[in-house]
Amino acid sequence: MSTIADLRLPAADTALATAFERAPAATFELESSVSKTRPSLWVAGVDRETAADAFAADPSVEVAELLVETESRLLYDVTFSEGASTNRLWDDLLADGGSLLEARATDGWWRVTVRYRDRDTLCNAYDRLIDRGVNADLRRVTDVTDxxxxxxxxxxxxxxxxxxxxxxxxxxxxxxxxxxxxxxxxxxxxxxxxxxxxxxxxxxxxxxxxxxxxxxxxx
Structure with a gap:
């Protein structure tokens, strides 16, 4: 049996807080299809200039490289600064074998879906977030049989x-x-x-x- 958890996390405690301040209408969605070493993010709801300014203003972002531009959204390869809370966020969530299924952010909040091998592993990840001062809201927990x-x-x-x-x-x-x-x-x-x-x-x-x-x- 494994466990699926849906969590809601404030950007102010986790990732791209300043980017949301500069571009409050933006939606960020993790898309891991391009780079295996850097996360890739789809950005929707804002134009190219606004997205670029938002990334440039965010101290947690070292490099944001535009890869794809469509009529409705933009795809960036993002390198986060060393020691950024974003890198620590993934460590806290995915330690002990957690698998990230989805990550999407809008209105200053991240919604992530993570698969864990059991509830104890989920509890440990949740405790790590709380101990770090992240106001994590666990919205749903589902046990999945084999x-x-x-x-x-x-x-x-x-x-x-x-x-x-x-x-x-x-x-x-x-x-x-x-x-x-x-x-x-x-x-x-x-x-x-x-x-x-x-x-x-x-x-x-x-x-x-x-x-x-x-x-x-x-x-």
């Missing part, structure tokens, strides 16, 4: 992609493999793998997990 014990709603392709990602360290920080490399391992395109992940995350978090075994935080 695949042999329930009928999964994931497609075989989605399950294959997630299992390969776990095996090759894709969810680790820093990543053990990039999305391009993982796609090559699976013999599919980068775009196809990205779509499988998005649909799998939606199924796990929004469809399958919420109705099953939902409990109050840390009961």
């Amino acid at each position: 695949a042999d014990d329930h009928e999964t709603r994931l497609t075989p392709e989605q399950q294959e992609a997630l299992e390969a990602a776990l095996e090759h360290g894709y969810f680790e920080i820093p990543r053990g493999i990039s999305m391009e490399e993982l796609a090559a391992e699976l013999g599919i395109s980068h775009q196809a793998l990205s779509e499988r992940f998005r649909r799998a995350y939606e199924t796990l978090v929004d469809a399958e997990l919420q109705p099953a075994g939902e409990t109050s935080p840390l009961d």
